[in-house]
Amino acid sequence: MWSLPPSDSVLHLLALVALTAQGMTAALAAGRRSMDWLGVCFLGSITALGGGTLRDLLLGHYPLVWVANPIYLVLPGVAALLTILFARLVHRLKLAFIVLDAIGLVVFTMTGCDIAWQMDVSLPIVIVSGMVTGCAGGVLRDVLCNEVPLLFRSELYATVSVVTGLFYATAFGLNINAELWTILTFVLGISLRLLAVRYKWEMPKFVFSGDEER
Amino acid sequence: MWSLPPSDSVLHLLALVALTAQGMTAALAAGRRSMDWLGVCFLGSITALGGGTLRDLLLGHYPLVWVANPIYLVLPGVAALLTILFARLVHRLKLAFIVLDAIGLVVFTMTGCDIAWQMDVSLPIVIVSGMVTGCAGGVLRDVLCNEVPLLFRSELYATVSVVTGLFYATAFGLNINAELWTILTFVLGISLRLLAVRYKWEMPKFVFSGDEER
Amino acid sequence: MWSLPPSDSVLHLLALVALTAQGMTAALAAGRRSMDWLGVCFLGSITALGGGTLRDLLLGHYPLVWVANPIYLVLPGVAALLTILFARLVHRLKLAFIVLDAIGLVVFTMTGCDIAWQMDVSLPIVIVSGMVTGCAGGVLRDVLCNEVPLLFRSELYATVSVVTGLFYATAFGLNINAELWTILTFVLGISLRLLAVRYKWEMPKFVFSGDEER
Numbered sequence: 107m108w109s110l111p112p113s114d115s116v117l118h119l120l121a122l123v124a125l126t127a128q129g130m131t132a133a134l135a136a137g138r139r140s141m142d143w144l145g146v147c148f149l150g151s152i153t154a155l156g157g158g159t160l161r162d163l164l165l166g167h168y169p170l171v172w173v174a175n176p177i178y179l180v181l182p183g184v185a186a187l188l189t190i191l192f193a194r195l196v197h198r199l200k201l202a203f204i205v206l207d208a209i210g211l212v213v214f215t216m217t218g219c220d221i222a223w224q225m226d227v228s229l230p231i232v233i234v235s236g237m238v239t240g241c242a243g244g245v246l247r248d249v250l251c252n253e254v255p256l257l258f259r260s261e262l263y264a265t266v267s268v269v270t271g272l273f274y275a276t277a278f279g280l281n282i283n284a285e286l287w288t289i290l291t292f293v294l295g296i297s298l299r300l301l302a303v304r305y306k307w308e309m310p311k312f313v314f315s316g317d318e319e320r
Numbered sequence: 321m322w323s324l325p326p327s328d329s330v331l332h333l334l335a336l337v338a339l340t341a342q343g344m345t346a347a348l349a350a351g352r353r354s355m356d357w358l359g360v361c362f363l364g365s366i367t368a369l370g371g372g373t374l375r376d377l378l379l380g381h382y383p384l385v386w387v388a389n390p391i392y393l394v395l396p397g398v399a400a401l402l403t404i405l406f407a408r409l410v411h412r413l414k415l416a417f418i419v420l421d422a423i424g425l426v427v428f429t430m431t432g433c434d435i436a437w438q439m440d441v442s443l444p445i446v447i448v449s450g451m452v453t454g455c456a457g458g459v460l461r462d463v464l465c466n467e468v469p470l471l472f473r474s475e476l477y478a479t480v481s482v483v484t485g486l487f488y489a490t491a492f493g494l495n496i497n498a499e500l501w502t503i504l505t506f507v508l509g510i511s512l513r514l515l516a517v518r519y520k521w522e523m524p525k526f527v528f529s530g531d532e533e534r
Numbered sequence: 535m536w537s538l539p540p541s542d543s544v545l546h547l548l549a550l551v552a553l554t555a556q557g558m559t560a561a562l563a564a565g566r567r568s569m570d571w572l573g574v575c576f577l578g579s580i581t582a583l584g585g586g587t588l589r590d591l592l593l594g595h596y597p598l599v600w601v602a603n604p605i606y607l608v609l610p611g612v613a614a615l616l617t618i619l620f621a622r623l624v625h626r627l628k629l630a631f632i633v634l635d636a637i638g639l640v641v642f643t644m645t646g647c648d649i650a651w652q653m654d655v656s657l658p659i660v661i662v663s664g665m666v667t668g669c670a671g672g673v674l675r676d677v678l679c680n681e682v683p684l685l686f687r688s689e690l691y692a693t694v695s696v697v698t699g700l701f702y703a704t705a706f707g708l709n710i711n712a713e714l715w716t717i718l719t720f721v722l723g724i725s726l727r728l729l730a731v732r733y734k735w736e737m738p739k740f741v742f743s744g745d746e747e748r
Contacts, residue, residue: 133740134742134744136686136740136742137740137741137742137743138742138743138744139682139686140739140740140741141682141686141739141740142686142736142737142738142739142740143737143738143739143740144686144692144693144696144737145683145685145686145692145737146740148685148686148692149686159592163377163591163592164373164377164384164387165383165387166380166382166383166384166594168593168594169593169594169655170592170594173592173593173655173659176656176658176659176662179658179659179662180658190740193740193742193744194744197742197744227383227387228390230390230393230394231387231390231393234390234393245464249463249464249677250673250677250682250683250686251682252466252680252681252682253466254353254355254464254465254466255359255464257359257362258350258353258355258356258358258359258362258363258464264358264359264362265358268358308356309356309357309358309359310356310357311354311355311356311357312347312350312351312354312355312356312357312360312404312407313351313354314348314350314351314352314407314411315351315352316348316352316407316408316411377591378587378591378598378601379597379601380594380596380597380598441597441601442604444604444607444608445601445604445607448604448607459678463677463678466680467680468567468569468678468679468680469573469678471573471576472564472567472569472570472572472573472576472577472678478572478573478576479572482572522570523570523571523572523573524570524571525568525569525570525571526561526564526565526568526569526570526571526574526618526621527565527568528562528565528566528621528625529565529566530562530566530621530622530625
């Protein structure tokens with residue numbers, strides 16, 4: 107680990123924290139549907155790792171991260187289980203978890219862009235890879251909870267991921283100080299997400315009421 | 321492109337048109353659930369490309385078509401977005417979209433059979449590959465819209481795909497003029513689908529009312 | 535086949551029986567949602583093969599079992615179709631199907647562990663591979679039927695899979711008579727599952743009623 111450049115180590119650490127946080131908020135969603143303990147544990151792991159897993163499947167990037175390092179699998183699962191004990195506390199720390207979730211969104215997006223870039227795909231796919239990594243876990247959670255995915259209906263969430271990815275990926279072509287750029291992207295992404303939450307920025311909605319036609 | 325045999329060029333063009341059309345009808349489904357603009361864009365792309373993507377994952381056929389050619393990804397997404405402006409028009413052109421959707425069903429099925437055949441799998445898998453390519457996008461759209469997939473409940477849709485695939489694949493073993501066969505399959509598939517829509521042909525349903533047993 | 539060790543042949547036979555049984559119970563679920571015949575057939579195949587398919591995708595284990603041997607695909611699909619004729623009978627044979635389903639759970643779990651072990655992954659991933667193989671088909675069925683997966687809410691089902699996998703995999707490191715161990719694992723898994731059904735053993739539930747926070 108110590109041989110990695112500092113910003114990578116920090117990103118890695120932030121990713122572990124974010125995995126834990128996503129496992130914990132997914133546990134609350136599980137509790138709202140009265141899932142059993144194992145269900146809580148599954149939903150935590152699937153939510154935290156679903157994005158990276160889908161990205162790896164789509165890019166053919168084997169072995170999957172959590173297959174190579176099972177700690178990534180165990181961490182959010184255990185965090186979800188512990189949430190059963192501290193549900194009220196986790197719920198009350200809402201603000202802290204919004205920040206942690208924003209960190210996850212931004213860090214996962216950057217990781218997704220990095221991995222796609224190393225696989226030599228074109229720029230639009232680098233952005234998509236970042237977005238899938240950052241957002242797909244929450245979509246999976248909503249599908250498993252039998253909801254229309256929140257991602258599609260409210261909040262500037264996927265948008266933050268796309269903007270972060272676009273900004274981050276511009277540096278790939280240029281010859282920019284990677285570390286500085288990583289920090290700038292991180293700050294931009296987090297700020298954008300937190301401002302969106304604070305001021306309830308939303309994408310405009312498309313409301314259509316014609317009958318089903320199929 | 322000009323060096324390809326004519327029927328391939330035409331199929332390719334029809335596939336692009338069908339991707340666009342599927343993105344647009346998916347946008348209407350998104351609008352019925354009041355998704356935001358980015359959700360509309362996602363649902364369009366996922367619906368149009370879901371079938372081919374699932375096929376490629378199941379067959380281990382990397383890189384995925386849209387990873388290699390991002391235009392396939394951008395096209396239905398942009399078409400879905402534009403649908404927000406022209407929703408009423410798209411809705412009124414119902415008949416045109418039924419035809420375009422039928423073209424998509426048949427062309428995607430044929431593409432799926434072709435790709436599986438090139439990977440040297442057995443005949444039943446060639447048919448399944450065609451069917452997954454033709455139908456899975458709509459199933460994904462319905463799951464993301466929190467509906468029991470329409471495919472499982474009404475319309476001669478998957479059946480058309482299976483019949484088209486069976487007819488198309490019989491030529492693989494024989495030594496038939498490929499171009500003629502492609503045209504014949506196309507006409508058969510489209511006719512079958514449009515007749516099914518016109519005369520409301522449906523598969524018989526299996527209605528069972530015993531209690532849940534799990 | 536005759537050159538395989540006896541316990542493998544028996545496991546293989548039991549797997550075929552279990553695939554058939556899972557296709558048949560999935561057909562009843564399809565009938566409860568009034569799906570058409572092709573939908574019944576799909577849901578049967580997807581439920582029976584979904585677990586193994588997801589495992590193979592996650593591990594990058596190509597070609598998928600049913601792509602290499604389409605009989606695995608055809609068997610549960612045909613069994614599901616036949617169930618339309620014998621729905622009342624299948625429903626009345628509830629007990630037999632509970633036993634067959636338990637056999638499927640245990641045998642699929644063991645197969646999943648075997649395959650992961652051959653791919654040289656770590657022990658936690660061996661267990662996860664067994665669990666995914668044993669349980670994911672039912673989750674897919676519930677998502678396609680637009681339900682919160684039963685697996686997450688009731689019954690000692692995934693737990694049986696985890697315990698079976700843990701017990702089975704301990705033998706991989708040691709130098710134990712493989713056949714004896716296979717039989718022991720099988721008996722343990724089946725007993726645990728049937729006792730859980732008989733005495734309604736359940737995992738404790740996590741019920742949380744705070745508001746949605748995203």
